Amino acid sequence: MDRDLRRHGRELLTVRQTSGARLAGRRQPLPFVACTLAAVVVGVSLVSMNADAFRSAGSFDLRAILLTLVRVDDPLSLFVVGIAVLLVCGWAERLMGGARTLLAYAVGGVVTSVAGLTVGAGESHLFPTVPLGEMPVTGASPLPALLVVAMAASCFAGALWRRRVRGVCLLLAVTMFLYSASASDLFALLALPVGLGLGMLAGGQRATMRVQRSSRHEVRVLLCALTAITAMGPIVATLWGSGAGLLSVYGWLSYDPIVVADGVVCVAGSALVPCPDAASFSEVQAHAGWIAVLPLLVLLVAAWGILRGQLAALGVAMAVNMLIYAGMSALFIVWEPDTLALLARVRGTDADGVWQTLVGFAVGAVVPLGVAVTLFLSRRAVSVAPTSKALRTFLTTVALAAAATVAVSFAGGLAAADHFSPRLTPETLWRDAPLRLLPPSLVPGEWVHAAPATPLAQALWYLPPLVFWLVCVAATVRLVMRPQSVRADEDRARVREMVQRGCGSLGFMATWPGNAYWFAPGADAGFAYRPHGGVAVTLGGAFGGDRGRPEIGAAFVEFCGDNGWTPVFYSVDDAAADALGGLGWQRTRVADEAILDPQTWTPAGKKRQDVRTATNRAQREGVLAQWVSWGTLALGDRVQIREISEGWVADKSVPEMGFTLGTVDEAADPAARLMLARDASGRIIAVTTWIPAFGAHGLCGYTLDVMRRRHDAMNGVVEFLVGAAVEQLRADGCTMLSLSGSPLAPNRVDDGEAPSAVDRLLETSSWLLEPAYGFRSLAAFKKKFQPDLRPLWMVYPDATHLPAVALALLRCYVPGLDVARAARLAARMRRSRRSSIARV
Known part of the structure; x- marks a missing residue:
């Protein structure tokens, strides 16, 4: 046995020792198509900036369409587009090859251009009074073509990046179209189905109507993207002014109603301070509209907190979105078309049609409401609660800032009443002071009863809301970013x-x-x-x-x-x-823990043949084992591990579990370790995570937590990783390696007695969950190593508590589970079980 032990140890040690040198020598090939496309775009753009001939062709001319796909007219935009071509096309080239990438860019760009020109022409004829965007007059720019490439490449990506790329592309395209609606945004929207269709025609994975499950981490990523991108939409509308999109009404919210008409300060839309018919208009403070961006900065900070799983950030995001919903609903009721027309004259733009403006306000109210509802329904993925002190500090800070803003506005208005037109009265101040909590451009002109006529009055008008929202941004940053804000x-x-x-x-x-x-x-x-x-x-x-x-x-x-x-x-x-x-109390056996002694365990013996076969095959195929911690991994390695895990979660018919079943999130703990399997190209094909176990004298070993593998990984790769972990722990002097328990799959001792009620409950649960989680298959896998099986018990007062205990256990493993969700979960498990039996 000692001879077999030493020989097996030398084999695994050789595999691990060669991993560093082999990985260091690997280089990714240069993305030829991506570099060529970037060079063509830069070259053609630089030439076309000074050549009118490039702009002479008709909009439906194929030559003009092809030229627009590789031409950018602005130097700054050219720099951004050049980087985007290298990144997007380089990523796509690695996934689906250079030929498919070039085909997606060229053919997809042409198809998108023709579709956009056709849709634009049809929309101008069918809806001439309600414009939904700018009329395209030429082909698509490089950005829609890159969206085609990204969507096509997503068909060749794993579950993680397929979902992320499609979700981000969809959010970006829809947001830009709704808020800006330039011709390029129409092309970007049409690029999504074009890219998806090309990807499937090129041999990628077909799109499915089934919603793939996501891990809690991935749900947080998607919620963060939703919050951040929808927060950026109004900023886009502010930059574009009135814009042409359906939600371009947000651009009107950057228009300050306090204007100067031929030297007289007045309020657009106000009945008390009306603006006379004047030859020229100008804003009192041209940059006042940017104060309205500060609430959106609060949303961006909250988006980062959602990504980190913080409940406080989720609450802030829901609250701000609901405030935006309430404000947009109020504006829909209060604002009049004449006010919009006057503001358009101030900015020197044309007011959109009345119907588009009204529809825009309605949709503009629905969007933040939809975001808030989505965040609320997905709250189970965000579980890190704030401390009472941190939450109390945040609420107190915001409340005191609001009170101070109202007080300063009221007291300042009394002191400088003569600096407003008409003169402010205490009754007017009492009614208008709370409006100082709103950014000035968000206050409807119909609600303004006096205009700030002097610099002092203007300071009292603009500075209080600016300071208040800066305090709100700072308080949110403190709540989300400080580690001391997290409970426990x-x-x-x-x-x-x-x-x-x-x-x-x-x-x-x-x-x-x-x-x-x-x-x-x-x-x-x-x-x-x-x-x-x-x-x-x-x-x-x-x-x-x-x-x-x-x-x-x-x-x-x-x-x-x-x-x-x-x-x-x-x-x-x-x-x-x-x-x-x-x-x-009573106790029942709920699992069996598989224990190995690294100092004495050996793969010798007929029953451990699978472990020896896996090690030998790994050597033949160049698969390497690597013992690392999460903090030492490169970003690309972490992404690969997330992708493997998401692929596993997406294939399950039930939600990702917790409690005694860890996830990749727990592997990020500095005390945890990972044993990775890399193929000959350096790609991670399997991962196991290990948590430390401590005895009376310190660290004594590790416990297996997560096992994940790619669908195309070699057979036996997990057995190979467990064997490598045994050798690693032996070298480190550890005396215990636990393969953890196998929940709901205990080896019940047949003592001749009928199984108890709890045994029958465990048996039924194991039978239902087997197709989804394979607990019994997991127990059979661990038996390959011939471990020492030690029982794990549940100790409880008496059998009368079992129904409540069973529901509590389900809620531990599936956070947020209620009776209705439990019924739906049981129905899915039964269907999964029936389909599994039918396949057999």
């Missing part, structure tokens, strides 16, 4: 220290987000638990140096009783279950 961070830091003084193989899971903590008074011990529906479910046994003391469990039971909870000790080992024996 201090407790988790304490837990991290305590688990290092003693915990079970699952004890490090106590440091994961989503847990609540109880610390034993006067002892170095504690429990991580999750309360659901009056049941407090612990995550494993106690942790800390005193975790084995019998009175610790009794003290936790007393704590739960004081809070009206029924305690349940879940996934506890024999030692922890025995320590709870004094309670006199």
Whole structure:
């Protein structure tokens, strides 16, 4: 056995030692088509900037269409487009090859141009009084062609990037079309189906109507993109002024109603301070409209917080969107077409049709409402709660800033009443002071009762809302960015220290987000638990140096009783279950933990043939094992790992689970480790993640958490990674490697007695979940290593609590689960089970 152990160790050690040199020597080939296209775009653009001949062809002329696909008229835009061509086409070339990339750019660009010219001509004839965008007069620019390439390449990408690329392209194209609606934006919108069709015709994955599931991390990415891009839309409208898009009405919100007509300060749309018929108009403060951008900056900060999973950021984003919805609804009711016409004269633009303006206000109110509703419905993916102190500080800061703004506006208005026209009265100030919380350009002229006629009055008009929204931006940044704002961070830091003084193989899971903590008074011990529906479910046994003391469990039971909870000790080992024996409670076997000793384990033997075969095949195919931490990985490696994980989640018929089942998010912990498998090209084809386990004398080993592989990875790649992990732990002097438990798949001892009610419940749950999660298949996989199987127990008061315990466990594994969602989940699992049986 020692000879086999040493030989197998040398094989895996050789594979790992050669990985660094081989990976360092790999170079990605230069994207030839991307570089060529970028050079053509730059060359043609530089020549065409000084050559009128390039602009002489007709709009439906093929030569003109081809030239517009590789021509940019502005030097700054040319720089941006050149970089975009290199990035987008370079990415597409790696996915679908140079020929398909060139075909998508050229053919897709021509098809998009013809479609856009046709749609523009038809729209001008069918809806002449309600323009929905600028009429295109020539072919598409390089940007719509790049959207075609990106959409086509997404058909060849994995689940992660396929969803991200399509989602971002759709949001960008729709946002630009609704807010700006230039001819290029129409082409960009049409480029999406054109690119998708070309990608499928070129051999990529066909689009499906089935909504693919996303991990909680990916849901946060998509929510962040939705919040950020919809926040950028009004900024685009502000830059474009009135614009031509259906939501170009947001551009009107950058128009200050306080104007100067032939030297007289007046208010556009006001009945008390009307503007006379004048030859010339100008704004009092030309840049006042940019104050309206500050609430959108709050949304951008909140988008970053949503990406980090912060509930406070989600709440801020929903609140701001609802405020925008309320404001747009009020403007839809209050604003009059005559006011818009006057503002158009001030800016020197033409007012759009009345119907387009009214429809734009209605749609402009629906968009933020839709975003707020989407954020609310997806709130389960955002679970990091703020501390009470941080939330209280944020709300207090905003409230004090609002009160100070109103007070300063009221007091300043009284002191400078004569500087307004007409003179301000206390009644008018009392009515108008709260309006100073709004950016000046968002105040309808119909609501303004006096115009600031002097510089002092103008300072009192513009500075208070500017300062208020700057404070709101700063308060949001503080709430979202400060680590101290996150609840349980201090407790988790304490837990991290305590688990290092003693915990079970699952004890490090106590440091994961989503847990609540109880610390034993006067002892170095504690429990991580999750309360659901009056049941407090612990995550494993106690942790800390005193975790084995019998009175610790009794003290936790007393704590739960004081809070009206029924305690349940879940996934506890024999030692922890025995320590709870004094309670006199019932216990049932819920899983079997597979344990290996790295110092003695060997792949020898017939039953471990699969492990030896996987190692030999890895050597033949050049597959390398790499033991790393998340922080040392390059950005590209992290993206590959996310992509592998998202592909796994997308294939499941049920949501991604948590509690004792980790995700890639937990692998980012500095104490966790990853064992990666790279193929001969350096691509990551499989990943396993490992969490540390601590004994009385410190780190004693690692526990397997996540296993993910690409669909085209070699057979046995995960077995190869587990074998490599054994060798790594042996070299590090560790004495324990846990393959973790197999939930809902315990080896029930046949003692001749009929199974209990909880055993039958576990059996049914295992049967339903098997097609979706394969718990029994997972248990069979772990048996390949011939581990020492140790039972994990659930200790509970008595059988009368089992229905509530079962629902609480479901809510632990599937956060946010309610009765209705549980029924739908059970129905999906039954359908998945029936389809699995039918395939067999």
